[in-house]
Amino acid sequence: MHPAFSVIFLTTLLGAGQGLFLAMFTGQLYAIAGFVPAQDGPFYGLGSFVALFLLVVGLGASFFHLGRPERAWRSAAMWRTSWLSREVIILPALMGLLFIYGLAHWMNWTAPWFSIGSTLEVDATLMFGLLGTIASFALFVSTAMIYASVKFIEEWHSTFTVFNFTLLGLASGFMLAAGYSAYIGSPLVPFFGTWAVVLTIAGFISRAAHLMRNARLQHKSTVQTAIGIRHNAIVQKAQGAMGGSFNTREFFHGRSELTVRMVRNVFLVLVFPVPILLIVIAYLIASTTLPIIAFLIQYVGLIAERWYFFAEAKHPQNLYYQAIS
Amino acid sequence: MTQLALVIDLNVCVGCHACVTSCKEWNTSGWAGPMVDENPYDGSPTGTFFNRVQTFEVGIFPNTETVHFPKSCLHCEEPPCVPVCPTGASHKRADNGIVLVDYDKCIGCKYCAWACPYGARELDEQQKVMKKCTLCIDRISDPTLSDRDRQPACVLACPTNARLYGDVHDPDSEVSVAIRERGGYQLMPEWGTKPANHYLPRRKTQMHISPDELTRVDNPLRKEDLTTYTGEETLDDLAW
Numbered sequence: 249m250h251p252a253f254s255v256i257f258l259t260t261l262l263g264a265g266q267g268l269f270l271a272m273f274t275g276q277l278y279a280i281a282g283f284v285p286a287q288d289g290p291f292y293g294l295g296s297f298v299a300l301f302l303l304v305v306g307l308g309a310s311f312f313h314l315g316r317p318e319r320a321w322r323s324a325a326m327w328r329t330s331w332l333s334r335e336v337i338i339l340p341a342l343m344g345l346l347f348i349y350g351l352a353h354w355m356n357w358t359a360p361w362f363s364i365g366s367t368l369e370v371d372a373t374l375m376f377g378l379l380g381t382i383a384s385f386a387l388f389v390s391t392a393m394i395y396a397s398v399k400f401i402e403e404w405h406s407t408f409t410v411f412n413f414t415l416l417g418l419a420s421g422f423m424l425a426a427g428y429s430a431y432i433g434s435p436l437v438p439f440f441g442t443w444a445v446v447l448t449i450a451g452f453i454s455r456a457a458h459l460m461r462n463a464r465l466q467h468k469s470t471v472q473t474a475i476g477i478r479h480n481a482i483v484q485k486a487q488g489a490m491g492g493s494f495n496t497r498e499f500f501h502g503r504s505e506l507t508v509r510m511v512r513n514v515f516l517v518l519v520f521p522v523p524i525l526l527i528v529i530a531y532l533i534a535s536t537t538l539p540i541i542a543f544l545i546q547y548v549g550l551i552a553e554r555w556y557f558f559a560e561a562k563h564p565q566n567l568y569y570q571a572i573s
Numbered sequence: 574m575t576q577l578a579l580v581i582d583l584n585v586c587v588g589c590h591a592c593v594t595s596c597k598e599w600n601t602s603g604w605a606g607p608m609v610d611e612n613p614y615d616g617s618p619t620g621t622f623f624n625r626v627q628t629f630e631v632g633i634f635p636n637t638e639t640v641h642f643p644k645s646c647l648h649c650e651e652p653p654c655v656p657v658c659p660t661g662a663s664h665k666r667a668d669n670g671i672v673l674v675d676y677d678k679c680i681g682c683k684y685c686a687w688a689c690p691y692g693a694r695e696l697d698e699q700q701k702v703m704k705k706c707t708l709c710i711d712r713i714s715d716p717t718l719s720d721r722d723r724q725p726a727c728v729l730a731c732p733t734n735a736r737l738y739g740d741v742h743d744p745d746s747e748v749s750v751a752i753r754e755r756g757g758y759q760l761m762p763e764w765g766t767k768p769a770n771h772y773l774p775r776r777k778t779q780m781h782i783s784p785d786e787l788t789r790v791d792n793p794l795r796k797e798d799l800t801t802y803t804g805e806e807t808l809d810d811l812a813w
Contacts, residue, residue: 313683314681315696315700316679316701319660322661322680323680326656326661330684331657332682397657400689468763476760484629487627488644489622493620493621493622563692565689
């Protein structure tokens, strides 16, 4: 498949935004439980607004993927069957919840609505944080299922796709939360940093398993089933187009195998070991800049990861375009 | 339920591209506006086509044969491109089973093209909407046309009659009979898309002659002949 940067930025920015929001809410929950020191409202508020900003930029990037962006509103119609439609509905819903959650923290709307037992006082931030968490995970699943539900693209048609999108999004979000805390000067850097490392390791296990699965993949379709002729030696002589077509542009990455392998190796280094190392060093020397650098490096790595995700996928229609593939 | 479809006979297709050009001509002049053509007379022409003819060489020289393979939307009975469309622009008509795109609703997200294993959909680079074979819906549903003209443009254009058109759900239709009696098959059956379009395989007419059929074993002349032959010309050589 041809990796489109609009979609690469959409999925990576959304992942980081959702992850950052979930990091904020996790921090709040841990503070309620008394495991970490409670932060003032604007800390969570600003963090949520940064997350919201990432979602807005991601949504903006997605419009560049559309041929007719002015009709984008129509895409909410088919939520019964289309994961893309579901994503289109959940994303603005999450944006709204994030905005209210951030605003409630920012304005200190913390008067409890009701309490569960004698200890847990449920206020606006907790309520909208909970709804936002549900929406965030729903969005992770929807975004990933857009790819995982296409059964012909066998590299994508796997549970690993959903796990990777979720875990890598969470990892970059918590990484950003660590960077954000370090920048603000909050004592939560080790807390977010630890989670970021744990999630990055989990993401590595899932992504590596996905790579190994795809390396062994046997494609169901062959040129024999594509044109229905039973012979081992079939060579394409003409593709029905001289200067290429949509089919030769959309479904081929157009790079050498060497480039694709290089991008894979780059993302395996930038997404996993480097940020973990930087977070550990930041913890040891109490650096406030290294967590930010760790996030930026991991984000660049995630762009490479998503590029490879597209480039790796071989669409069965490519069987009809042998001279290119 | 009606399911209109094409049946393409690979045995008689000569790869002349008449179906390609007639399809382009009809559909670029139609109600949906022109189909893009970039550099049509230049070095690398590219554009949107509903129908293309590809050519494959089967076998290893000298035992090769050339197969011309016309390729368009197969109007699947389980079209994977339809449920993924977020706007509902991509749909399958209930009355005749044709898979169509509503060009006024399409947002050009290309998701349907990803979800089609056959690569039957092409984005129009000028109108920025997804386009595909309509089975000439504007011809076949036009009551002002005669019965003979109420067929897809490609079918009318084919000089070797390699393209049959009809209802594959009617067991007595020309297409159903052709599929049943001439070994019609579907492309990529492994995906369960149930393409409505079928292809008829290449067929070679072969005569099987065994050596004893070339010699008349009950030749009465041979039975009574007492001559010892040493390889010279005989009556058999002259008569047979």
